[in-house]
Amino acid sequence: MNEWRDGLARDDDRNRYGRGSGSAQPEGARAMRQVRREPAPAHGEPPLPPGMSPRRQAVPPQPGHDGGYGGGRYDDGYNTGQVYGGGRGGGGGYDDGYRPRPNWGRRIKATVLTLVVVLLVATVGTYFWADSKMRKEVDLSKVIDRPEEGDGTNYLIVGSDSREGMSAQQKKDLHTGSAEGKRTDSMMILHTGSNGPTLISLPRDSNVTIPQFRGSESGKMQPAMGANKLNAAYSIDGPQLLVRTVEYNTGLHIDHYAEIGFAGFANIVDAIGGVDMKLDKGFKDKWSGADFKAGEQTLNGQQALAYVRTRHAFAGSDLDRTKNQQKFLSTLAHQVASPGTLLNPFELYPAMGAGLDTLIVDKDMGPYSLAKMFFALKDVTSKGGDGKSMNMPVSGSVGGNLAWDMPKVKQLVNELKNDDPVTVSADQ
Numbered sequence: 001m002n003e004w005r006d007g008l009a010r011d012d013d014r015n016r017y018g019r020g021s022g023s024a025q026p027e028g029a030r031a032m033r034q035v036r037r038e039p040a041p042a043h044g045e046p047p048l049p050p051g052m053s054p055r056r057q058a059v060p061p062q063p064g065h066d067g068g069y070g071g072g073r074y075d076d077g078y079n080t081g082q083v084y085g086g087g088r089g090g091g092g093g094y095d096d097g098y099r100p101r102p103n104w105g106r107r108i109k110a111t112v113l114t115l116v117v118v119l120l121v122a123t124v125g126t127y128f129w130a131d132s133k134m135r136k137e138v139d140l141s142k143v144i145d146r147p148e149e150g151d152g153t154n155y156l157i158v159g160s161d162s163r164e165g166m167s168a169q170q171k172k173d174l175h176t177g178s179a180e181g182k183r184t185d186s187m188m189i190l191h192t193g194s195n196g197p198t199l200i201s202l203p204r205d206s207n208v209t210i211p212q213f214r215g216s217e218s219g220k221m222q223p224a225m226g227a228n229k230l231n232a233a234y235s236i237d238g239p240q241l242l243v244r245t246v247e248y249n250t251g252l253h254i255d256h257y258a259e260i261g262f263a264g265f266a267n268i269v270d271a272i273g274g275v276d277m278k279l280d281k282g283f284k285d286k287w288s289g290a291d292f293k294a295g296e297q298t299l300n301g302q303q304a305l306a307y308v309r310t311r312h313a314f315a316g317s318d319l320d321r322t323k324n325q326q327k328f329l330s331t332l333a334h335q336v337a338s339p340g341t342l343l344n345p346f347e348l349y350p351a352m353g354a355g356l357d358t359l360i361v362d363k364d365m366g367p368y369s370l371a372k373m374f375f376a377l378k379d380v381t382s383k384g385g386d387g388k389s390m391n392m393p394v395s396g397s398v399g400g401n402l403a404w405d406m407p408k409v410k411q412l413v414n415e416l417k418n419d420d421p422v423t424v425s426a427d428q
Contacts, residue, residue, distance in 0.1 A: 130367040133356035138239045138257045140362050144214050145244075147253045150417030152193025154252060155373050156243060158234070158259040159186035159308070159325070184234040184242065185262075185309060186325050189252065190376060193419035196386030197376035199330070200412075201322035202246070204231035206392065207401035211248040216240045229401055239360070249404075252413050256369055257362040264358025265308075266301030268332070271350040272341060274298040275332050283313040304328065318402070319391055326380070326389045333377035388422055 161183050187202040210225040210233050217237075225236070233245040243254050269275055275298065282293040290306040290313065299307060308328050314320035341347045361370070380387035393408035412424040 127367050130352060130356060130370075133353070134365065134367070134370070135358075135360045136363045136365065137360050138243075138259075138362040139216075140240070140243060140254070140257065140364070142214060142216065142219075143240055143244045143247070145211075145248070147247055147251050149253045149255070151419035152191055152416065153255045153369075153372070154416070155190040155192075155256045155258060156246060156254045157188045157190055157329075157373075158184050158239070158242070158257070159265065160234070160259055160261050161185045184231040186322065187230065187242075187246075188322075188326070188329075189246070189250075189254075190373060190380075191416045192372065192376045193416075195419060195421045196388065197380050198387070198416065198422050199326055199377070199380045199389040201326055201389075201391045202230060203318040203322055203391065203394070203402050204229065205318050205401050206230040206394075207398045207403050208233075208245055208249045210236070210241070210245050213237065213241050213244045227398075227401075250409065250413050252416060256365050256373070257360075258365065258370070258373065259360040260355065261358050262305060264355055266305050267354035267358070268301075268336075268351055269299065269304045270301040271354040272336055272347055274300050275304055275328070275335055277307070277328065277331060283310065285310040285313040287312050304332075319394075322391055330377055330380045330389070333374050333380075337375055337378045390422075390425065393424060 184204055187204060189200045189202065191198045191200070206229065207227060208230050210228045212224045213222050214220065215222050215237060216239075222237075230242075230245065234242040239257055239259060243257060246252070247254055276296065277299055278296045279292055279294050284291050285306070288306045288309040288311075289302070290310040292303075292307070308321075308325045310324070311318060311321040335341065336351055341351065359370075376387075380389050393405040393412065394402045395405035395408075396403050408424050412422065414420075415422050415424065
């Protein structure tokens with residue numbers, strides 16, 4: 001009689017397993033049942049649910065992935081083989097309905113970081129795009145006998161009558177004529193410093209001395225040409241001689257040069273949808289095509305060009321004309337530099353593209369310097385600002401040209417060099 005329970009191997013069987021069988025038949029695989037003894041519930045404890053292991057109940061609460069305790073996500077490696085529902089997804093895995101709360105702080109940080117990266121990439125891309133569009137054609141290092149640099153920054157801003165790239169119809173519409181070459185139609189010195197910007201118009205009919213200079217093309221020294229109109233310097237040898245002449249007659253060091261032609265000027269105005277102006281009085285000028293009524297109005301590119309070029313409609317001729325140019329340029333800069341334009345790429349990029357295509361600057365001028373110049377122009381006549389606009393002081397005329405009031409000019413230049421508040425006035 002076999003006293004061993006079924007399924008349990010005898011000692012001799014265990015010792016023989018794996019060493020062959022005493023019979024002629026091959027030895028078969030033996031399945032060994034695992035016997036698990038679960039502790040009985042303690043006295044007074046309620047019975048466990050079917051399939052629930054006391055081992056699972058006895059496991060103390062473990063920290064979850066969110067740092068807390070409990071939550072049903074803990075897996076002790078013991079599988080009873082029973083499936084508890086499918087959860088919301090209807091799957092076959094264990095799911096007690098736990099869902100982690102969204103980490104809003106992390107999401108907000110990720111969103112802000114993404115926006116900063118996008119903005120940084122867009123800014124860097126815009127900078128290099130703008131830098132590639134600028135025509136850096138003026139080499140100020142070739143200007144000879146330059147005055148010492150002072151405090152602050154001085155820009156020479158020039159509006160030329162260049163008709164470069166204009167069609168015959170555009171010349172007709174803008175009343176520019178078809179003259180060959182190009183001349184300076186307006187000239188201004190913009191000083192920026194700790195006391196706010198100062199914009200000084202240089203009448204193109206100013207009586208100045210054209211000094212000895214080095215030719216921009218030949219590189220050879222050219223003799224002085226004596227008394228002449230200021231705009232003659234540009235006609236003779238371009239921007240470099242104009243800078244040389246302004247520095248020689250004022251003693252003020254010019255740090256940057258910026259020039260824009262007729263077409264570029266009109267295109268910028270049209271790109272931003274026109275410039276809002278309030279005219280104190282109406283006027284007409286058949287030469288420039290101006291025909292304005294008094295009051296508030298929006299000037300398109302053609303009208304804006306006629307407005308800044310008009311000189312025959314005013315008794316003061318060039319002096320009244322320069323005042324209009326200052327007023328319009330400051331208004332244009334204020335409108336372009338407004339949040340509505342800067343934050344709207346559909347207005348900003350067309351305006352930048354229209355201006356940069358025809359803008360001629362010095363070789364050291366970059367987008368950052370250009371932006372500083374533009375924002376300074378905006379602040380020249382802004383309400384509550386400390387900017388100032390004026391004409392170069394004059395004291396009469398010489399041979400039909402405007403003679404500068406040299407004592408006032410000297411005082412003005414000294415104040416600009418030292419970046420002091422400008423006290424000189426030039427009311428005519």
